[in-house]
Amino acid sequence: MNIPLKASRRQFLQGSSALGLVIGFHLPLSGHALAAEQGGEFAPNAFVRIAPDNTVTAICKHIEFGQGPYTGVATILADELDADWGQMRVESAPADVKLYANAAFGIQGTGGSTAMASSWDQLRAAGAEARARIIAAAAKKWSVDPGSITIEKGVVKDASGNSATFGELAELAQATEVKGPFTPKQPDAWKLIGAAKLPKVDTVEKTNGKALYTIDVKMPDMLTCVIERPSRFNAKVKSFDATAALAVPGVKEVFAVLQGVAVLATGYWAAKNGRDALKVEWDETGTEARSSQQIIKDYVDLAAQQGTVARNDGNADAALSGAAKVVEATYVFPYLAHAPMEPNNCVIHRTDDGGVELVFGSQLQTVDQQVAAGVLGLKPEQVKIKTLLAGGSFGRRATPAGDMAAEAAAVLKAAKHQGPIKVLWSREDDIKGGRYRPIFVHKLRGSVDKDGNISGWDQVIVGQSFMKGSPFEAGMIKDGIDQTMVEGASTLPYQIPNLRVSAHMADVGVPTLWWRSVGSTHTAFSTETFLDQLAEVAGADPLEIRRKLLAKHPRHLGVLNLAAEKAGWGTPLPQGRARGLAVHESFKSFVAHVVEVSVGSDGLPKVERVVVAADCGVPINPDVITAQLEGGMGFGLSAAMFASVDLEDGRVVQSNFNDYRVLRINEMPDVEVHIVPSKEKPTGIGEPGTPPIAPAIANAWAKLTGQHVFTLPFSHSAAKA
Numbered sequence: 001m002n003i004p005l006k007a008s009r010r011q012f013l014q015g016s017s018a019l020g021l022v023i024g025f026h027l028p029l030s031g032h033a034l035a036a037e038q039g040g041e042f043a044p045n046a047f048v049r050i051a052p053d054n055t056v057t058a059i060c061k062h063i064e065f066g067q068g069p070y071t072g073v074a075t076i077l078a079d080e081l082d083a084d085w086g087q088m089r090v091e092s093a094p095a096d097v098k099l100y101a102n103a104a105f106g107i108q109g110t111g112g113s114t115a116m117a118s119s120w121d122q123l124r125a126a127g128a129e130a131r132a133r134i135i136a137a138a139a140k141k142w143s144v145d146p147g148s149i150t151i152e153k154g155v156v157k158d159a160s161g162n163s164a165t166f167g168e169l170a171e172l173a174q175a176t177e178v179k180g181p182f183t184p185k186q187p188d189a190w191k192l193i194g195a196a197k198l199p200k201v202d203t204v205e206k207t208n209g210k211a212l213y214t215i216d217v218k219m220p221d222m223l224t225c226v227i228e229r230p231s232r233f234n235a236k237v238k239s240f241d242a243t244a245a246l247a248v249p250g251v252k253e254v255f256a257v258l259q260g261v262a263v264l265a266t267g268y269w270a271a272k273n274g275r276d277a278l279k280v281e282w283d284e285t286g287t288e289a290r291s292s293q294q295i296i297k298d299y300v301d302l303a304a305q306q307g308t309v310a311r312n313d314g315n316a317d318a319a320l321s322g323a324a325k326v327v328e329a330t331y332v333f334p335y336l337a338h339a340p341m342e343p344n345n346c347v348i349h350r351t352d353d354g355g356v357e358l359v360f361g362s363q364l365q366t367v368d369q370q371v372a373a374g375v376l377g378l379k380p381e382q383v384k385i386k387t388l389l390a391g392g393s394f395g396r397r398a399t400p401a402g403d404m405a406a407e408a409a410a411v412l413k414a415a416k417h418q419g420p421i422k423v424l425w426s427r428e429d430d431i432k433g434g435r436y437r438p439i440f441v442h443k444l445r446g447s448v449d450k451d452g453n454i455s456g457w458d459q460v461i462v463g464q465s466f467m468k469g470s471p472f473e474a475g476m477i478k479d480g481i482d483q484t485m486v487e488g489a490s491t492l493p494y495q496i497p498n499l500r501v502s503a504h505m506a507d508v509g510v511p512t513l514w515w516r517s518v519g520s521t522h523t524a525f526s527t528e529t530f531l532d533q534l535a536e537v538a539g540a541d542p543l544e545i546r547r548k549l550l551a552k553h554p555r556h557l558g559v560l561n562l563a564a565e566k567a568g569w570g571t572p573l574p575q576g577r578a579r580g581l582a583v584h585e586s587f588k589s590f591v592a593h594v595v596e597v598s599v600g601s602d603g604l605p606k607v608e609r610v611v612v613a614a615d616c617g618v619p620i621n622p623d624v625i626t627a628q629l630e631g632g633m634g635f636g637l638s639a640a641m642f643a644s645v646d647l648e649d650g651r652v653v654q655s656n657f658n659d660y661r662v663l664r665i666n667e668m669p670d671v672e673v674h675i676v677p678s679k680e681k682p683t684g685i686g687e688p689g690t691p692p693i694a695p696a697i698a699n700a701w702a703k704l705t706g707q708h709v710f711t712l713p714f715s716h717s718a719a720k721a
Helices: 069-081 115-142 166-174 203-208 268-276 292-303 316-321 365-376 403-414 427-432 520-538 542-549 554-567 622-642 693-705
Strands: 042-045 048-050 056-060 088-092 150-152 155-157 163-165 223-228 236-241 251-257 260-265 279-283 308-313 325-333 345-350 356-360 383-387 421-424 440-448 454-464 498-506 578-586 589-599 605-615 670-675
Touching: 042 115, 042 166, 048 115, 048 166, 056 069, 069 088, 069 115, 115 150, 115 155, 115 166, 163 166, 223 251, 223 268, 223 403, 236 251, 236 260, 251 268, 251 403, 260 268, 260 403, 292 325, 292 440, 292 454, 292 498, 316 440, 316 454, 316 498, 325 520, 345 403, 356 365, 356 403, 365 383, 365 403, 403 421, 440 520, 454 520, 520 542, 520 578, 520 622, 520 693, 542 554, 542 578, 554 578, 554 589, 554 605, 554 670, 578 693, 589 693, 605 622, 605 693, 622 670, 622 693
Parallel strands: 056 088, 223 421, 356 383, 454 498, 605 670
Antiparallel strands: 042 048, 048 056, 150 155, 155 163, 223 260, 236 279, 251 260, 308 498, 325 440, 345 356, 345 421, 440 454, 578 589, 589 605
């Protein structure tokens, strides 16, 4: 059954542009150098397709949810091909781990700020191969030496005046084999990589309404499903009465699945009204019944004891016991929701070959494929995935258990309806639905010797491991340590001779998950604010003490010095303002923030200005990098100021943006972004912009008010002026 997709309300806007994104659903690429699906197409490998109409389509193995990989992959390929930017298109790759595995994971998926790092060498080689075969085709067509041929903006020329477009050479290029290896361009030959004003390939489509998201998908005979979920995590359906729900116009079916009680209807509002009319009795045996405050109290008690050691340099106990001055601090970090603009959703339908197809924003295609296959009793290759654009994620769509794929498959399996089903979550479902950044408590002790040097550092981290019990446990938990819990602390770059970091993995019945920048969401705050406290005791300037302690880390120093210079560190500020700074490495990228803070009318920090410096290797698309650094900073600022998911009796208190507060546009500070020029391979930028903002604000706040901040968010902290 081939079911056509079409956008719904988003197509009320019309328009077109050569820069628009074409979202394709029928990819011809299932192996290297296969014949093109349509006559005259050139498909040299799994990442490039050139059509007779002269369009060049880049096949992106990474989901696009606003972080910019579509533009990144198009840039790499266009530069290698010497294509014109206006002829570039991007399509999402099908689920095929053999062709499209992420080199960092070994599976097909996006996360850990690896999209460009995973694609860089692969796409450059793919582009170089396509270019070589186009040149060989032209040489054959014109009977000339390939060395005489040049390409500029998608036009192939030779010294005698012959010329042709890629499209005109596509069919011949498909039939022309060239022996490799294929050598990518050297940096001095790049024309698009690093170009600051290259438009994003998806901007027009997202602006004129043509971009397709899961909520927009319509198929013949499709029903919409919403699920009534328990208010306590992992509760099971004991019984339910569907009488009132089935009486709601449009409701077709009501049945139980593992996730709760599913209501199928002709549209979302009918399904929601049917769900509201349900009567469900839940079995809460063995579910988490503690409040957030009780969990935090239990963590604080655990933090008084050494955990499993993640790093142990020198002798921290001896340094602390013999120090001239000792500083202690306990930090508390709450549950955080990802709260992407587009909540979870998925369309699933049966296919003519006895399999199924999932149409949605899949972040871990291999996991989703395998999970859906397991639920339905199929082989993974019988599960096709069409990855659509997604309205954000911040980690939410990358669940190790393939939550959304499992849920959609379970609904399809249990339903009498044989047509397509769209499963939708509401905002309230999302905020209350689990998979949060875990609660963490850090206890730190640090020492300063008689000469003003930081001599000792002891850090105990307590939190919940979302790796434990997941398919990633074997790779991520080593010697009893979940690396995602301690990263940023166990990897602290400062030259402190006696340093120990340990951790406790607590068991809590709340579903948790990575959240934008993962462990660095809390370790950057604890380490960077605690360092400022030690600097204060030592009588040292925060910038100078970092420079001293980072002498062996030039890339940390590079961003730190650049941000400090551009922010005017040490120069006078208007009365009522103070500066703070922080520097942090995550996902092999380096970011420093210098902020200016005043006291807001609500008594909370008002961030007036943020200067960001970043080193993420070769800056493929500087404008995309700038946008990600601005967005990552804003995301981190929002969480630092307001965000907290709280439990009472094991039930989530918050439900929507009215009580899970996010940053408003009038609260966004002035932001300046500076990118360090680099010849290193590209590294991630989707997440590294988030960690430094909260500690930089806290450090400025301490300087302005004398109040150190130990509990986030600021709105919950006792640090109000």
